[in-house]
Amino acid sequence: xxxxxxxGWLKHLDFIILxxxxxQVCFALAYFSRHGFGGNPHKVIYQNMMLVLVLFEFIYAFxxxxxxxxxxxxxxxxxxxxxxxxxILELFISFYLIVVKDGDxxxxxxxxxxxxxxxxxxxxxxxxxxxxVKKYQTEEGNCSLLLIxxxxxxxxxxxxxxxxxxxxxxxxxxxxxxxxxxxKQYQNIQIVLEENMTEWVCKNWVDEVLIVLxxxxxxxxxxxxxxxxxxxxxxxxxxxxxxxxxxxxxxxxVCGYLVLTSSIRIVSxxxxxxxxxxxxxxxxVGTAITLILILFLGPIIFIKSPGPIFFKQERVGQNGRKFNxxxxxxxxxxxxERKKNLLEQNQIADxxxxxxxxxxxxxxxxxxxxxxxxxPGIGNWIxxxxxxxxxxxxxxxxxxxxxxxxxxxxxxxxxxxKLHHKARLSVKxxxxxxxxxSGRSEITDFEEVVKLDTExxxxxxxxxxxxxxxxxVQVVVSGKGSM
Numbered sequence: 001x002x003x004x005x006x007x008g009w010l011k012h013l014d015f016i017i018l019x020x021x022x023x024q025v026c027f028a029l030a031y032f033s034r035h036g037f038g039g040n041p042h043k044v045i046y047q048n049m050m051l052v053l054v055l056f057e058f059i060y061a062f063x064x065x066x067x068x069x070x071x072x073x074x075x076x077x078x079x080x081x082x083x084x085x086x087x088i089l090e091l092f093i094s095f096y097l098i099v100v101k102d103g104d105x106x107x108x109x110x111x112x113x114x115x116x117x118x119x120x121x122x123x124x125x126x127x128x129x130x131x132x133v134k135k136y137q138t139e140e141g142n143c144s145l146l147l148i149x150x151x152x153x154x155x156x157x158x159x160x161x162x163x164x165x166x167x168x169x170x171x172x173x174x175x176x177x178x179x180x181x182x183x184k185q186y187q188n189i190q191i192v193l194e195e196n197m198t199e200w201v202c203k204n205w206v207d208e209v210l211i212v213l214x215x216x217x218x219x220x221x222x223x224x225x226x227x228x229x230x231x232x233x234x235x236x237x238x239x240x241x242x243x244x245x246x247x248x249x250x251x252x253x254v255c256g257y258l259v260l261t262s263s264i265r266i267v268s269x270x271x272x273x274x275x276x277x278x279x280x281x282x283x284x285v286g287t288a289i290t291l292i293l294i295l296f297l298g299p300i301i302f303i304k305s306p307g308p309i310f311f312k313q314e315r316v317g318q319n320g321r322k323f324n325x326x327x328x329x330x331x332x333x334x335x336x337e338r339k340k341n342l343l344e345q346n347q348i349a350d351x352x353x354x355x356x357x358x359x360x361x362x363x364x365x366x367x368x369x370x371x372x373x374x375x376p377g378i379g380n381w382i383x384x385x386x387x388x389x390x391x392x393x394x395x396x397x398x399x400x401x402x403x404x405x406x407x408x409x410x411x412x413x414x415x416x417x418k419l420h421h422k423a424r425l426s427v428k429x430x431x432x433x434x435x436x437x438s439g440r441s442e443i444t445d446f447e448e449v450v451k452l453d454t455e456x457x458x459x460x461x462x463x464x465x466x467x468x469x470x471x472x473v474q475v476v477v478s479g480k481g482s483m
Contacts, residue, residue, distance in 0.1 A: 012067040018129055020057045022122045023089075023114075027053060030113035045102045046110075049093070056092050060085060071130060078130075082123040086115045144205045144319065145169040146192070148219070149212040150178040157212045158187060160256035169255070172206055177213060198226040202422050203415070205320035208233040210254060228264065229419045231426025231457065232319070235259040264426050265457050274462050279396050282403045282469075286393030293390055297328055297382065304378055305363045307333050310391055315408035318428045323400040325408060326391035330379035335361040352416055352446035353409070386476045392431045404465040405430025406453040421446075424453035427460070437471040 031046055060066045066085060073081060093111060097103040149157045154174065161169060173192040184191060192200045201209075209232055211219055219236070227234050237257045249262045267275075298309045311329040314322055332338075338361050339354065347355045360367065364377015382388050395401040401408070408429035409417075434456040435449050456464070 012061075012070055014133075015067050015070055015126065015129065016057065016061045018125055019085075019122060020054065022125050023053045023057060023118060024050060026117035026121055027110075027114050029117050030110045033113055034107050034109045045105050049106070052093065052096055056089060059092075060088065064088070070126070071133065075127065078126055079123050082119055082126065085122070086119050089118065090115050140170040141165065141168040143169050144172040144207045146173050146175065146201060146206050146209045147171060147189075147212065148175045148177060148197075148209060150214065150217065151176050152178070153212055153214065154186065157210075157255075158189075161210070164256040169208075172204065173200065177217065177219075198223060198230075198419060201227070201232060202230060202417060202419055203320075205322075206232060207319045208235060210235045210257075210259070212237050212257065224262075226419050228262070229423060231264040231423035231454075233261065233263040233426075235261045264423060264454075265460055267460070271462065275402065275465065278462070278465065279402050283393045283396035286390060287397060290390040290393055293328070293387060297387065300378055301329055301363065305329070305332050311388075314411055315429070316411060316414040316425065317400055317408050319425055320414075320422075321400075322411070323395070323408075325401070326394055328382060328388040328391060330363055330382050330388045331359075331361045332363060348446055352421070353413055353449070389431055396431065400428070402428040402430045404432055404468050406433050406456065407435065421450055423457070424450055427457055432468060432472040434468060437468055437475050 027050065066081070070078075070081075090111065093114075094103075097106055145161070147154075147157060147161070154176065158171075158174075161171065171189050173190045174186055175192045175194055175197050176186075177194060209227060211234065213219055224234065235254045235257075237259050238251070248264065248266050249260055250266055251258065251260055253259070254261070294309070301309045307329070309329055311327045311331070312324050313327075315325040317323050342356060342359075342361075343354070345356050347357065358374035359365070360374075362377055362383070363379035365380055366375050366377070367373070368375055392401060396403060405428050406424045409425075433453065435452045438452055456468075
């Protein structure tokens with residue numbers, strides 16, 4: 001799943017917020033410079049003016065595009081821009097005072113001082129913030145990028161990426177399509193051979209691919225299909241051959257290039273914000289419940305199996321990122337060692353996941369020596385009610401996971417993945433998902449799991465997430481499909 005880059009006035013939201021704060025500060029300075037800290041019989045109009053300044057900032061940013069190309073402006077051009085802003089501001093306030101007929105109660109000194117203060121403080125704030133932003137312009141971000149280019153275009157491509165990075169991309173590798181590089185690195189970046197490219201992407205953390213090739217050189221369509229199968233976001237510089245028509249494509253600027261971006265699912269900033277807001281809200285509630293559960297489950301787990309009450313395991317998250325996932329421990333400490341002797345009883349036929357009914361590694365469970373019957377323990381009860389999943393709300397707050405997504409595989413499971421399996425990792429892993437509410441205990445075919453996860457990603461919406469959350473509550477309460 002790919003989130004579109006910020007466009008228009010939202011792209012410079014940081015400057016908008018800073019300017020709004022500056023306007024309020026300058027207005028306060030102008031007011032106290034004229035009236036001091038004593039009482040003012042007309043203070044209501046000044047209180048209303050604070051709201052008027054918010055409205056002005058919105059109009060200036062949205063309709064007048066006052067922040068367009070702000071990072072490209074020099075000191076003089078920026079000063080001229082602030083002068084224009086102040087002139088428009090003074091006219092806007094004057095027009096407002098005429099409309100509401102309160103001009104006689106509003107000090108003209110405050111109006112002029114507001115413009116003077118904003119001219120100086122506003123220009124200085126913008127300039128200092130631009131210096132701060134440009135300071136981190138070339139620093140690497142947390143989005144792993146694979147560059148596909150030619151030996152002649154590589155230097156220019158890397159230069160553009162680094163000059164337009166803004167803590168967005170971390171270069172994980174580079175592929176040369178016109179020759180076989182014998183060296184292992186190019187400018188401290190790992191060289192990936194073309195013939196091993198898709199396999200390398202499948203086994204490593206790669207979020208996005210940037211293809212920068214000359215117009216007379218086509219990019220093989222098979223690689224496009226394979227990236228699509230893995231759910232990898234692909235950016236093509238415009239005028240590339242070998243593109244496939246898809247509704248999940250958008251044109252944008254990436255690293256100084258005009259590219260056509262394709263992804264398994266493209267979401268807007270608004271949709272991304274709503275999903276993350278839901279995650280944070282749910283994460284806070286879930287964390288509070290987890291802290292309460294610790295008081296009850298902690299002693300029980302420790303008494304039945306002395307040791308840590310939390311189980312920490314390295315999992316593979318979005319696009320191959322590795323993170324530590326937390327659960328309440330429901331298995332004995334030697335569970336991973338005993339798993340080797342139980343692989344033959346795995347209910348997932350292809351071995352891509354491990355699932356076993358009546359698992360003897362669960363805390364408190366045992367086999368009756370006389371009847372051979374499996375007797376569930378406290379660990380089974382915790383699992384049946386899905387209480388073991390609650391510590392994952394910590395992962396949600398950290399941003400490693402989401403409330404709704406696809407279940408994160410273990411490292412050994414991930415190493416067995418084929419190309420199309422990786423598509424299920426194109427979103428953040430979730431505590432619950434479409435597979436879990438579709439009868440997870442009854443599904444033993446991993447390809448069916450991948451099919452459900454891919455269906456979820458391709459048709460993602462906030463409405464579907466809420467439906468899955470509601471169905472999850474129903475599944476947990478009824479105990480249907482619990483593991």
